[in-house]
Amino acid sequence: MQLGRRLFYDADLSADGSMSCATCHARRHAFADGNRPHPGMTDQPGVRNVPSLANVGAFSTLTWIDQHVTRLDRQFFIPMMGHHPVEMGMPDRTTLVGRIAGNACYRHLFARAFPRAQGRIDADTIATAVALFERTLVSRDSAWDQARQGRVTLKPEAAHGQALPDDDEAALESFLRALTDVHFLHDPALALPPEACPA
Numbered sequence: 120m121q122l123g124r125r126l127f128y129d130a131d132l133s134a135d136g137s138m139s140c141a142t143c144h145a146r147r148h149a150f151a152d153g154n155r156p157h158p159g160m161t162d163q164p165g166v167r168n169v170p171s172l173a174n175v176g177a178f179s180t181l182t183w184i185d186q187h188v189t190r191l192d193r194q195f196f197i198p199m200m201g202h203h204p205v206e207m208g209m210p211d212r213t214t215l216v217g218r219i220a221g222n223a224c225y226r227h228l229f230a231r232a233f234p235r236a237q238g239r240i241d242a243d244t245i246a247t248a249v250a251l252f253e254r255t256l257v258s259r260d261s262a263w264d265q266a267r268q269g270r271v272t273l274k275p276e277a278a279h280g281q282a283l284p285d286d287d288e289a290a291l292e293s294f295l296r297a298l299t300d301v302h303f304l305h306d307p308a309l310a311l312p313p314e315a316c317p318a
């Protein structure tokens with residue numbers, strides 16, 4: 120999902136252009152952020168640790184405060200415009216739509232992804248596009264899944280979910296390899312999109 124991926128990594132989605140969804144949900148941490156809250160755009164500290172988005176498409180409720188949010192395309196508006204805490208600080212839907220519709224590459228990608236909208240971009244289609252990308256964040260048959268089914272034994276650090284030093288890339292990789300599958304960690308389709316607009 121080219122369009123959703125672009126939006127997910129695009130800092131233009133935050134009011135001051137300083138942070139994208141991926142700033143907090145970073146791929147090298149399985150789309151989470153180590154193990155700590157992340158401050159939002161205004162430096163207002165986050166209140167919860169950033170959860171991984173692995174398999175988020177399969178969860179029945181999203182967000183821990185408001186268990187009523189069950190759809191990814193609704194959840195989108197929480198980081199975008201929420202105040203408790205401020206994450207991306209977007210004032211309203213009109214500003215968001217103006218940002219996206221002002222970009223020639225997005226106009227091209229929206230027209231292609233939503234042909235029936237005939238080039239019209241609105242906040243709901245932006246949310247839908249991001250949700251489609253989030254549903255591709257799927258991890259299946261990781262070592263953790265295999266261990267649960269009794270097929271392998273996990274290394275102790277993975278089994279106990281031990282805290283890892285943030286700067287130890289090798290330890291992080293081996294930890295994530297136990298908890299997610301290789302596709303999820305290394306598929307280029309989930310990584311930062313190229314700068315050039317896809318044809």
Ligand code: HEC
Binds near residue numbers: 139165171183195205
């Ligand atoms: C400032 C950091 C930050 C930014 C930016 C951010 N998030 Fe989050 N995200 C969080 C935190 C913290 C939570 C957990 C909050 C909660 O559950 O109440 C969360 C939760 C989520 C969840 C629910 C996951 C679950 O397991 O229930 C989804 C989905 C999500 N974010 C998607 C996004 C998308 C899409 C964007 C970009 C539009 C985004 N996030 C931007 C920090 C952030």
